[in-house]
Amino acid sequence: MNPSEKGWLKEYIKFRGPHPIDFLQYQIKDQDNLLYKIVQPTGLIYGHPIHAPGIRHPKEQRWNSLGKMKIVLLESFLHSASLKQEVLPTTPNDWQDFYLETSQSIGQFYSVLDPQIRKKAFFIFGKRRKDEFRFAEQVLHKRLFLKSRWDHFWASLFQNSLLFLDTYYFGEWKTARFHNMKWHKDAMKILLLKVIAAAAHANQIIEREEKNMFFTFLGSSNLTKSQNKLAKEAFRDGISLDQIDLRQADTWLLKKYVLELAILMIWADKVVSAEERAFLSELARRLGISEEELDISLIAIESFVIENWKEVYFLQSKHSFQLISETMTTRITFVLQQHKGSIAKEIKSNSELCSLFEKSKNQQLTEDEQKKMKSQLIEILKSIPAFVTIALPGSFLTLPTLLKILPKDVFPSGFQD
Structure with a gap:
């Protein structure tokens, strides 16, 4: 199966069919929080899809970046x-039938957002298409195949950032929540551009x-000429x-998305100045988001970049890695200080x-024991409400790093010595 070849969607659903989606593993009941928990580590929110949620296809490493992005979005x-x-x-x-029905409906979903899309794609190489799977394949390809700005990482992040809105509205479309979904999504795009x-x-x-x-974001927004003009004027002046009327962001997930795109814009030069932090704090306040949750969003973005450093190859400069890792470490340390009672x-x-702490007072722990200590400390961090919805960078959080960022008074007496 190769997402770059015709007929890949049916082949992928055959592979996916026997594997159910397990939401219980996340231990989160709220749907907005759960969708964020699932999608945030993929990079879709940041317009840079890297890893699909759920099961991994055994041939994934052979696919090109566009093929991987199709699977992430699907x-x-x-x-x-x-x-x-x-x-x-x-x-x-039952799961097989659900996957089949859902993947077939992707074309219908995009037809609601763009009534002309079916006419545009109705003929391919002069042949009339009737297969909904093939239509869905073409729509996904068209949605992803945009001109890339790989010359600049932060600009490239915004290249496909609206894909997350597609994911969100797809779920809402299934419940028929919006009377006019296209209008609501267009209004969200304008709100995001203003922010x-x-x-x-x-x-x-x-x-x-x-x-x-x-x-880059404006170019991928597909707005009308008048809407484009208003957005450009807002940026110029x-x-x-x-x-800005923020009421359109009427759910926790949309508010989180608005905040994190604003963070990406401000974080473009890797530094958040005092004025920019004040702006983010005010935006968070207006969205009804706490200062701690603002810090968590900053950590979420930094964690994604650190954890996927090899994939974001255009960011690989020693200075950038050091700066990002240092700011993230400082931020995590601050958050952990607020929760030291529950950590202890x-x-x-x-x-x-x-018992591992006690043993380490008198002798060197084995490699397996150190790995066990690290994994259990990370699990404790994940239990903190502040970190429940984000993916912490496990590869970056080595045992020495964990022992450094955790408040000293959470450890058994004598351990620090």
Whole structure:
């Protein structure tokens, strides 16, 4: 199976069929939080899809970047749709039918957003198409096949950033929540453009990176001429948060998305100035998001970049890695300090971990014991409410790093010595 070849969608569904989607593993009940937890590590929110949620295809490493992105988007659609099911399938056959029906409906979904899309794609190489699977394949390809801006990482992040909105609205379309979904999505795109324009002006200096990012996002928004003109004027003249109606972001997930795109814009030069932090704090306040959750969003983005460093090859400069890792470490340390009471309680209730701490006072732990200590400390971090919905960079959080960032008074007495 190769996502670059005709007929890949049916082949992938055959592979996917026997494997159910397991939401219980996430231990999150709220649907918005759960979709964020599933999709955030994929990179889809940041317009840079890398890893699909759920099961991995054995031939994934052989696919090109466009093929991988198709699977990320498809899997995100499947997860978003299944979250909206009142009753999940129970048998392999039921799951197979669900995957088939959901993947076939992708073309119908995009036809609602763009009524002309079916006419545009109705003839391929002069042949009339009737196969909904083939139509879905073509639509996914068209949705992803945009001109890339690989010359600049942060601009490229915005290249496909609207794919996350597709995932979100696909699930809502399944429930018929919106009377006019196309209008709502277009309004969200305009809101997002205004927010990132305001973010670019937060420190009164428009960086080249910020200009690249704004126009990359604008180019992929598919707005009308009049809407494009208004967006360009907002970026050229500047716009404040007071001038932006944020009510369109009416769910926790849309608010989170608005905030994280603003962070990406501000974070383009890898530095968040005092004025830019004040802007983000004010945006978070207006969205009803706490200061701690703002820090978590910053950590989520930094964690994604650090964890996927090899894949984001255009970011691989020692200085950038050091700067990003240092700011993330400082931020995590600050958040952990706010939760040291619950961390200490978790450590004390873990008898195996406590015995490893005691043993380490007198002798060197074996490699396996150190790995066990690391994994259990990371599990404790994941239990903290602040970190429940994001993917922490496990490869970056080595045992020495964990021992450095955790508050000293959460450890058993004598261990630090």
